[in-house]
Amino acid sequence: MKKKLSQAFVLLLVFTLVLAACSSGGTGSFGGVESSGIEAKSEGNGEKTTIRLATWAGAEEAKELQAILDELNAKSDTYEIVQDSNPAEYDTRLLTQLSGESGPDLFWVSAQRAAQLSARGAMLDITDRLSSSDHIAGDLSDYYPSSLEPFKVGEKIYGLPWLQQPVMLYVNKDLFDKAGLKYPDDSWTWETFMDAARKLTVDQNGKHPGEEGFDANNIKQWGFTINGWPPVQMFIWQNGGEVISPDFSSSPIDTPEAMEAFKFYSELINSPVTPSQQTIRDRGFDAMYKKQEVAMFMGGAADSLDWDVDFNSQAFPVPAGPDGKRVTFTDILGMGINAKTKHPDAAFEALLDLTDAIHHWKIMPPRKSLAELETLKELQPKKAHSLQAIIDSMEFGIAYRYFENYPDWDNIFWTQLMDPIVNAGADPEKLVPKVKSQLDEVLRNYTRK
């Protein structure tokens, strides 16, 4: 009897010890489940619901965001937004959390992921809530249509964008003055752009490309820089082409318009007006612009390249295509509600308030009513000189044609076509036919359902 008792005691002791050791590592994940479970019980008493917001904000951004959240939380009596920022491996963490039961209620999401997640039902359908809401940020007609696309599946909408960043042409005005060039204007096309780039490329002896004695191995200043960014799609659109047809049935990258754009892109990569990929990797892509080794740079409207530099810099609209067509690429970022959230009403309210707040914080808000020069000048004084160009660019800014399996398509587009063109000097004419059939295959397989 004594032996059996001591055996039982030993067993219990061992297990408790084992679990104590294991659980101490696991409290982090358990904590999340608890808080949302416990808070749900308190919702009925009129206490504020805790809404968890997942973001990718780094240290600086998270601090600024926290200030905004404090303001919102003080004003609201329904919700209390708590920030959960994870700059590293945000996507993977978000996916795992959303597929489980302890995910955040609100989360920041890139356009590409938004398209994926909306189509798969991971984001809450807010179509009806939006139409019955009279919140200023819930008025869909105020948004630029292209900014809502990644969040829509058919007629339903699953999230709201809080930023739409058009690609701008940042210009080193000092170098332009030195070369005697006029700043970019609405008349600029690919030709004018190339011409300017050539005039802004100087070798050690002050010679330009095309001149006698120009030494391509000894360039000290380049007119432009390119490394896969800006995306070739922008140039294809400017020339009237498409990479994914509007009905998602094929990838028309072999049309003459698209081929011309690929050739222009390839020309830019291989011409002496841009540094080699090796040089860009070693010296830093935008670092070279900041150090005045590159005179023109295509960057997002929110970049600080027009004020955080020690020369005169300004953002202009990107040059138009050969036929004068004006298009620029826009990067869209937004926010969605977890389809499995336990507090959809509070989360929806928080979504609207926070989206509006971010519209007043970051550049550019995807709303026509906020695209007023004077309003923006107050919000972004440092970029005052570039703001008109940015506002103009919003009119012709579009994004990729995202769909449910866009990453599959993008993977092939990049690894089989663009990476060889950019990094291995491959000839687009030879690659495009081969890759087109692979891209069509992706579209055929996945958009059928």
Add this chain to the structure above:
Amino acid sequence: MDRYLDTFGRWFLTPLLLALVSFIFYFILRKAGLRQRQATGFALITPWIVGFLIFTAYPLIYSLYLSFTEYSLFGEPRWVGLDNYIRLFTQSVEFWPSVRLTLLYAALTLPIGVTGALLMAILLNNKIKGIGIYRTIYYLPAILPEVAVALLWRWMFNSESGLLNYVLKPLFSLFGVDKPNWFGDPDYVLPAFIIMSVWGIFGTNTVIFLAGLQGIPKNLYEAAEIDGAGPIRKFWHITIPQLSPIIFLQVIMGMISALQIFTVAMFVRPTSAAGKFMNQLVYEKGFTQLHMGEASAIAWVLFILILILTLLVFRSSPAWVHYESEVKR
């Protein structure tokens, strides 16, 4: 107070539940005829069995099931049969290059790693002063965290400002060769990975070989010397055969781990023109493209591949692995 009760309950109930399960297990075993000692033994490892079943066996079987489905983490898995595998073998642009890259990497890294470690172990097998310090130094790479090391390597291999190219500069100018762009040029990516992996596993292999070397009976060498054997003969006919079980172990373990390379590749991020390793492909298909079914299929193909190669090595072992207890035919 509410939440503490919740946690406490969970922390108390789970060990209690496990204890109950092991008790039941114990009684079942006893009824099945096992003696008290054996039944107790098995009952006491119940936590491990439960953990294994829940966290290893179940995901394993489930991933096999998933490999026959289309599953994006959201919604239900949709059965597609062998579709994933067929598409992988016939249509995927990245699959076969990835298999080739992974196999090539393992095939190159293994001989270099094992041979180098063996030679190093022989060197370290001397009784000179301070030999303990040398042994420690050579073992250090094994205890460093993989991610930190990968990031450091990325810096060291930087073609313009990295330490490696700086140190090797005179060599390059001697041969008139351009500074290699280690992670940017597809031709140099594999050598870079081989260098990193050999550096990493060197220490562990060396220490194991060292232990093996010290287990070889001295009288064998003495007998050989009396018969007039030189150092090379002694090495080839005594050291190698005596060490062969350990070499066998190292080859198997090294091969299994080399074929599964992931962390270094993900943090070093070589140019995509060089291709991706199979585990990288699994991650990308699963988390970037949200095709968990396809990712599981790739993972199982990798598993079968490793299994086949391991069995081949096992099959070949009677020819070159000598165990002490063996009786010569």
